[in-house]
Amino acid sequence: MPQGPDLTDRDQTRIAQQFIEAIPHARALGMRVDALGEGTATISMPWAEHLVGDPRSGVVHGGVVSALMDTCCGAAVMSHPAGPASTATIDLRIDYMRAARQGQRITATAECYHMTRTVAFVRAIALDEDDGNPVAAATGAFTVEG
Amino acid sequence: MADRREPLHLIKSRRDSALATLVSGVPYLAWLGIRFDRRGDELTAILPYDEKLIGNPLLPAIHGGVTAAFLEVTAIIELAWAGLWEEMESGRIVPDAAVDSAMPRLPKTIDFTVDYLRSGLPRDAYARARIVRSGRRYASVQVEAWQDNRARLLAQATGHFLMPQG
Numbered sequence: 375m376p377q378g379p380d381l382t383d384r385d386q387t388r389i390a391q392q393f394i395e396a397i398p399h400a401r402a403l404g405m406r407v408d409a410l411g412e413g414t415a416t417i418s419m420p421w422a423e424h425l426v427g428d429p430r431s432g433v434v435h436g437g438v439v440s441a442l443m444d445t446c447c448g449a450a451v452m453s454h455p456a457g458p459a460s461t462a463t464i465d466l467r468i469d470y471m472r473a474a475r476q477g478q479r480i481t482a483t484a485e486c487y488h489m490t491r492t493v494a495f496v497r498a499i500a501l502d503e504d505d506g507n508p509v510a511a512a513t514g515a516f517t518v519e520g
Numbered sequence: 521m522a523d524r525r526e527p528l529h530l531i532k533s534r535r536d537s538a539l540a541t542l543v544s545g546v547p548y549l550a551w552l553g554i555r556f557d558r559r560g561d562e563l564t565a566i567l568p569y570d571e572k573l574i575g576n577p578l579l580p581a582i583h584g585g586v587t588a589a590f591l592e593v594t595a596i597i598e599l600a601w602a603g604l605w606e607e608m609e610s611g612r613i614v615p616d617a618a619v620d621s622a623m624p625r626l627p628k629t630i631d632f633t634v635d636y637l638r639s640g641l642p643r644d645a646y647a648r649a650r651i652v653r654s655g656r657r658y659a660s661v662q663v664e665a666w667q668d669n670r671a672r673l674l675a676q677a678t679g680h681f682l683m684p685q686g
Binding site: 396397398399400401402423424425426427428429430434435436437438440441442443444445448462463464465466467468469470473 | 545546547548550551552571572573574575576577583584585586588589590592593596625626628629630631632633634635636639
C-alpha cells in the first residue's frame with residue numbers, strides 16, 4: 375500500500391479498498407476498508423446466509439471471523455509507518471466471546487502494537503452492531519518482509 | 521453391541537448418510553466446497569482449490585483466513601461426528617436432516633490458535649483432527665492440514681470447544 379504525505383486519509387482508504395478488492399477471498403466475503411491509520415486498520419463485512427456455521431441460530435461460522443481478523447491484522451501491519459513490503463501470518467489466536475448476531479455487519483479493528491525488523495505483533499477485536507460487547511478478540515504474530 | 525451379521529451395505533449407507541447429513545447442514549462448508557472422506561470412523565476433510573480462496577494473488581497463495589476456517593471446520597465436524605458415531609452405532613438415533621432433534625448440536629469454539637507453517641499453494645488441501653480430550657463440557661482438539669505431502673504440514677491448530685448440553 376503506497377503512502378505519502380500528499381495522500382489524504384480518504385485517498386489512503388480508497389487505495390486500501392483497491393488493495394482489498396485485489397484479494398479474491400476478501401472480495402468474496404464482501405470486505406470493506408472503513409479506516410486505516412499508522413499501524414491500525416478497521417475492516418468490516420456483511421452477514422450472509424451462505425456464511426452460516428450453525429443453521430439453528432443463523433450465526434456465521436468462526437472461520438469467517440478468522441478470515442476477517444487475519445485480513446485486518448495484515449492490513450494493520452502493512453499500514454505501519456515502517457512500511458513493510460509484504461507480510462504473512464506466523465500465528466493467530468482467536469477468542470470467541472459470543473456469537474455474532476444474525477443479519478448484522480461484523481467490524482474488526484486491528485493494531486500493530488510492536489514491530490521489529492522481522493516480526494510484527496498485532497491485536498484485534500471484532501464487533502457486530504452491538505458495539506459495546508465484543509464478538510471476538512485476536513492476537514497474532516506476522517512476518518515483516520522487505 | 522453392534523450386530524455382527526448386519527449387511528455391510530446397510531452399515532456403510534447408515535454411516536455415509538449420517539456424515540452427509542451432518543456436513544450438508546452447514547451452509548459455510550458448502551460455500552467453501554469442503555467435503556469429508558470417511559474410512560471407518562476416521563475423517564479426512566478436503567478443501568478443493570478454488571480461485572475465491574486466494575489471499576495473495578501475486579504468489580498466488582491461499583488466504584490465511586481460509587486455512588484457519590478449514591482447520592476449525594475440521595475440528596468441529598470431528599467433534600460432532602465422534603458424538604454422533606456413538607449414538608448411531610448403538611442404534612440410539614438415526615440422523616435425519618428433516619428432523620431437527622435427530623441432528624447433533626454443534627460444539628461452539630471457545631478459542632482457536634493457528635500455526636502457519638507454509639504458504640498455501642493454489643491446489644487442494646486436506647486436514648485431519650484429533651480429539652485430545654473430550655469432557656462433558658469442554659473439549660480440546662488438535663488439527664493438521666497439508667497439501668501435497670502428509671509430512672509437510674501447511675498449518676496446525678489447537679482449539680477449545682464448548683460441548684452442546686442436553
